[in-house]
Amino acid sequence: SAGTPQLRKAVAAKLERDNGIKVSPEQVIVSCGAKQSVYNSMQVLLDPGDEVILVAPYWMTYTEQIRLAGGTPVVVHADAADGFLPDYQKIKDAVTPRTKAILINSPSNPTGAVWPRETIKQVAALALRHGLWIVTDEIYEKLIYGGTTHVSIASLSGEVADRTITINGCSKTYSMTGWRIGYAAAPLPVAKAMSNLQDQVTSNPTTFAQMGAIVALQLPSESVESMRSEFEARRDLIVRLLREIPGVSLEAPHGAFYVLPSFAGVLSGKIRTDFDLADYLLEKVHVATIPGAVFEAPGHLRLSYATSRADIERGVARIAEALQQLPT
Ligand code: PLP
Numbered sequence: 001s002a003g004t005p006q007l008r009k010a011v012a013a014k015l016e017r018d019n020g021i022k023v024s025p026e027q028v029i030v031s032c033g034a035k036q037s038v039y040n041s042m043q044v045l046l047d048p049g050d051e052v053i054l055v056a057p058y059w060m061t062y063t064e065q066i067r068l069a070g071g072t073p074v075v076v077h078a079d080a081a082d083g084f085l086p087d088y089q090k091i092k093d094a095v096t097p098r099t100k101a102i103l104i105n106s107p108s109n110p111t112g113a114v115w116p117r118e119t120i121k122q123v124a125a126l127a128l129r130h131g132l133w134i135v136t137d138e139i140y141e142k143l144i145y146g147g148t149t150h151v152s153i154a155s156l157s158g159e160v161a162d163r164t165i166t167i168n169g170c171s172k173t174y175s176m177t178g179w180r181i182g183y184a185a186a187p188l189p190v191a192k193a194m195s196n197l198q199d200q201v202t203s204n205p206t207t208f209a210q211m212g213a214i215v216a217l218q219l220p221s222e223s224v225e226s227m228r229s230e231f232e233a234r235r236d237l238i239v240r241l242l243r244e245i246p247g248v249s250l251e252a253p254h255g256a257f258y259v260l261p262s263f264a265g266v267l268s269g270k271i272r273t274d275f276d277l278a279d280y281l282l283e284k285v286h287v288a289t290i291p292g293a294v295f296e297a298p299g300h301l302r303l304s305y306a307t308s309r310a311d312i313e314r315g316v317a318r319i320a321e322a323l324q325q326l327p328t
Pocket residue numbers: 032033034035036059105108109137139168169170171177180181182
């Protein structure tokens with residue numbers, strides 16, 4: 001139920017090679033997507049009333065999964081002006097006697113923020129000081145731009161690794177979203193609990209998808225690099241085009257494949273909120289966006305650039321055109 005021995009071995013080898021994390025195959029739990037790995041983590045770590053600190057704007061699955069496990073999300077806010085980078089002081093101030101874990105998602109969905117090494121080190125020290133767990137979702141690790149580096153918190157020391165669940169998967173790096181293969185690496189007792197839980201919920205991830213994942217994890221890095229560099233060109237394109245629209249502002253994100261621009265400068269009249277604007281763009285010019293409020297980023301819209309440059313150009317041109325005709 002925790003995955004085939006071959007894939008667990010391939011994941012352990014990948015974590016050592018790419019992330020500097022030393023784990024045995026027994027510490028690896030393969031799941032039906034990283035989403036299930038996050039779910040398993042919350043279910044095994046949390047007791048009712050336990051608090052989990054996370055940084056907004058966040059992937060909304062996290063807060064729901066924390067609640068499903070009886071926990072309470074404690075949200076600290078990152079500022080658009082800082083490129084949505086987390087403020088360590090706010091994380092530190094959010095710790096209470098009920099804090100059980102800190103959740104890291106770097107690079108982030110929806111902001112594309114990549115946490116600096118210094119912040120990661122500070123959070124690790126904080127977790128050790130208070131005996132907290134660290135859950136780190138690193139699914140966008142390979143999609144980083146502008147020479148930024150990804151730091152896996154579990155690589156900092158054995159002590160930190162003993163408090164950390166590292167989550168990753170094949171959906172983003174290899175575009176294998178529909179295959180549903182994610183994984184977690186955790187200290188042995190936690191890994192065993194996750195395996196026991198999963199055994200009663202979904203049994204095992206699909207066997208032939210696991211065989212595909214073994215091949216993916218062993219692909220030469222150039223095969224991922226060509227996709228990464230194309231994403232970087234798309235990021236540069238979408239950021240440039242959006243900045244040309246009056247009333248729209250954003251910092252260039254350093255990872256993942258989303259931008260979260262502020263549209264606060266155009267909200268007025270009948271289009272007062274990001275929800276109104278997302279509906280308007282969908283109906284008027286058939287451009288799908290996600291209202292920022294669902295990530296606790298009101299006034300923003302999330303746009304994905306996991307699409308061709310031609311579609312990015314067409315989509316942003318349509319947004320610009322629609323904004324010129326906003327109903328009053
Ligand atoms: N983690 C983050 C931050 C994501 O954005 C997503 C997908 O959108 C996932 C996990 C889900 O990954 P998977 O397809 O492996 O369940």
